[in-house]
Amino acid sequence: MTEYDYDLFVIGGGSGGVRAGRVAASLGKRVAVAEEYRFGGTCVIRGCVPKKLFVYASQYNEHFEDAAGYGWAVGESSFDWNKLTAAKDKEIGRLEGLYRKGLENNGAEIIASRAELMGPHTIRIINTGRTVTAEKIIIATGGTPNPHASLPGHEFCISSNEAFDLPELPRSILIAGGGYIAVEFANIFHGLGVETTLIYRGKEILSRFDQDMRQGLHTAMIEKGIRIILTDVIEEVTKAVAGGLSVKTMSGETLAADTVMLALGRDPNTLGLGLEAAGVQLDQRGAIVVDKYSRTNVPNIFALGDVTNRVQLTPVAIHEAMCFIETEYKNNPTAPDHDLIATAVFSQPEVGTVGLSEEEAAKRYPELEIYRSEFRPMKATLSGRSEKMIMKLVVDTASRKVVGTHILGQDAGEMAQLMGISLKAGVTKDDFDRTMAIHPTASEELVTMYSPSYRLKNGDRVRD
Ligand code: NDP
Numbered sequence: 467m468t469e470y471d472y473d474l475f476v477i478g479g480g481s482g483g484v485r486a487g488r489v490a491a492s493l494g495k496r497v498a499v500a501e502e503y504r505f506g507g508t509c510v511i512r513g514c515v516p517k518k519l520f521v522y523a524s525q526y527n528e529h530f531e532d533a534a535g536y537g538w539a540v541g542e543s544s545f546d547w548n549k550l551t552a553a554k555d556k557e558i559g560r561l562e563g564l565y566r567k568g569l570e571n572n573g574a575e576i577i578a579s580r581a582e583l584m585g586p587h588t589i590r591i592i593n594t595g596r597t598v599t600a601e602k603i604i605i606a607t608g609g610t611p612n613p614h615a616s617l618p619g620h621e622f623c624i625s626s627n628e629a630f631d632l633p634e635l636p637r638s639i640l641i642a643g644g645g646y647i648a649v650e651f652a653n654i655f656h657g658l659g660v661e662t663t664l665i666y667r668g669k670e671i672l673s674r675f676d677q678d679m680r681q682g683l684h685t686a687m688i689e690k691g692i693r694i695i696l697t698d699v700i701e702e703v704t705k706a707v708a709g710g711l712s713v714k715t716m717s718g719e720t721l722a723a724d725t726v727m728l729a730l731g732r733d734p735n736t737l738g739l740g741l742e743a744a745g746v747q748l749d750q751r752g753a754i755v756v757d758k759y760s761r762t763n764v765p766n767i768f769a770l771g772d773v774t775n776r777v778q779l780t781p782v783a784i785h786e787a788m789c790f791i792e793t794e795y796k797n798n799p800t801a802p803d804h805d806l807i808a809t810a811v812f813s814q815p816e817v818g819t820v821g822l823s824e825e826e827a828a829k830r831y832p833e834l835e836i837y838r839s840e841f842r843p844m845k846a847t848l849s850g851r852s853e854k855m856i857m858k859l860v861v862d863t864a865s866r867k868v869v870g871t872h873i874l875g876q877d878a879g880e881m882a883q884l885m886g887i888s889l890k891a892g893v894t895k896d897d898f899d900r901t902m903a904i905h906p907t908a909s910e911e912l913v914t915m916y917s918p919s920y921r922l923k924n925g926d927r928v929r930d
Contacts, residue, residue: 475600480507482771482783483606524657583740619703808886810879818882
C-alpha cells in the first residue's frame with residue numbers, strides 16, 4: 467500500500483481524462499476522476515458531437531431540394547429548433563452516461579466537483595472541502611472559448627458554448643473568426659435558414675489549410691448565400707435600439723445581427739486550479755508545459771489534451787492518455803506521435819486533410835509534383851447542384867512520397883481518415899497508381915490522377 471489515498475487522481479472528465487482514468491482503473495489502480503460540470507468534456511457536451519448532429523440537421527434543406535432532380539416531390543417542410551436541441555440533449559445525456567459507466571464499471575471513483583491542487587500530491591475537492599492525496603495527478607481540464615475581453619461589447623456576444631442551447635434560432639448571425647468553429651457554425655446556421663455573415667481578419671478563411679481548400683470552400687459558401695467579409699475585424703458591439711445587435715468593424719462598416727458569435731480560438735483552462743501551489747509551470751498562453759511524455763515540471767503531475775495546447779483535437783487527447791498509460795503503468799515509455807494527424811472541417815462541403823499543404827510542403831521540399839482535380843460529383847448531376855469537389859495530392863518528387871492529401875467535398879472527412887493510414891505508412895505516388903479504382907465513386911479520383919497538374923521547384927511553379 468502506498469501512503470496516498472489514490473494511485474491516480476484525474477482533474478477533468480473529458481476525452482483525455484476519462485480515458486486515462488478508465489484504463490488506469492482497469493489495470494487495478496485506485497483512481498478518482500473529478501469533473502465540475504458534465505462528463506464527456508467539450509467534445510461530447512458542447513463540441514464535436516452536438517456539432518456533427520447540427521451539421522446533419524442543417525443539411526436537410528439541400529437534401530429536400532436535391533430530391534426533385536431524382537423524381538421526388540417533397541411536401542412543404544419546416545424546421546423546429548427546439549425539437550433539434552431537445553433530441554441533441556437526449557443523445558448527449560446518453561453519451562455522458564456511457565462515459566460515467568465506463569469509469570464506474572472499471573472501479574474508478576467519480577467525484578462530481580471542481581478539484582484544485584494544494585501541492586504536488588494534494589488535491590482539494592471544492593464541493594465537500596475534503597483534501598485527498600494521490601501518487602500521480604493528471605490535469606485534463608481542456609480549454610474554453612477565447613472571450614476576446616478587450617472587445618467593447620464582448621459581453622453581448624456568444625461563443626460555441628451557448629450556440630448549442632440558444633433559446634430560439636436567431637434570424638441573423640454574425641460569426642467572427644476564420645477557423646474550424648467559425649466555418650462550421652456559419653454553414654450550420656445558414657443551413658438552418660439563418661442569414662449568416664462571417665468576418666475574418668485574414669485574406670482567406672482556414673489559415674492553416676491548403677490554399678485550394680480555402681478558396682474552394684469560400685466559393686461554395688458564397689454560392690450558398692453566406693456572406694464572407696475578409697481582412698476586417700469587429701471593433702465594437704452594441705445593443706441596437708430596435709433590438710438585436712449593432713456591430714462596427716475596423717473598416718468602418720456597420721452590421722446588424724440578432725446574434726454575434728465569437729470563434730476566435732480556445733484558451734487552455736488553467737485558471738484557479740492551484741497550479742502555482744503545486745509549482746506547475748505554464749507557458750505565455752496559460753497552457754501547461756509538458757515534456758514528450760506529457761509530464762509537467764513536477765515529476766508526478768501530468769497534463770493531457772487541450773490544456774497543454776499541443777494539438778487541440780479529441781483523438782489527440784485520447785492518444786496522449788493511452789501513451790501515459792503505456793509509459794507510467796506498462797513500463798513501456800511511449801511519446802505521443804503528433805505527426806501526420808488527419809483532420810476534417812465539417813463545413814458544407816467538408817474539408818478533409820492529412821499532411822502538408824502545398825504551401826508548407828514547398829518550404830520543406832525542393833521539388834514537388836502537384837496532382838489536382840476539380841470536378842462535379844455524380845450526385846450533383848441530376849440534382850443540378852453546382853457544387854464542385856477538389857482533390858489534391860502533394861508529392862515529394864525525390865522520394866515519390868505523398869506528403870499531403872487534401873479533399874473538399876461530401877464525405878471528405880471519411881476519406882481523409884483512410885488517407886491518414888496510407889500517409890502514415892509512407893505511401894508513394896506509385897502505390898496510388900497501382901491501386902485499382904472503385905467505380906463510380908468520388909474518391910476514385912485519388913487513384914486516377916496519373917500526370918501532375920503542375921510541378922514546383924524551390925517553391926515556384928515550373929513548366930514541363
Ligand atoms: P481556430 O484556431 O481554428 O481558429 C481561430 C480563428 O480566430 C482563426 O481564424 C484566427 O485567425 C482567429 N482569431 C484569433 N484571434 C483573433 C483576434 N484577436 N481577432 C480576430 N481573429 C482572431 O480556433 P476555433 O476557435 O475555430 O477552434 C478551436 C480549436 O478547436 C481548433 O483549433 C481545433 O483544433 C478544434 N476544433 C476542431 C474541430 C474539428 O476537428 N472539426 C471543430 C472545432 C474545433 P488566424 O487564422 O488569422 O490566426
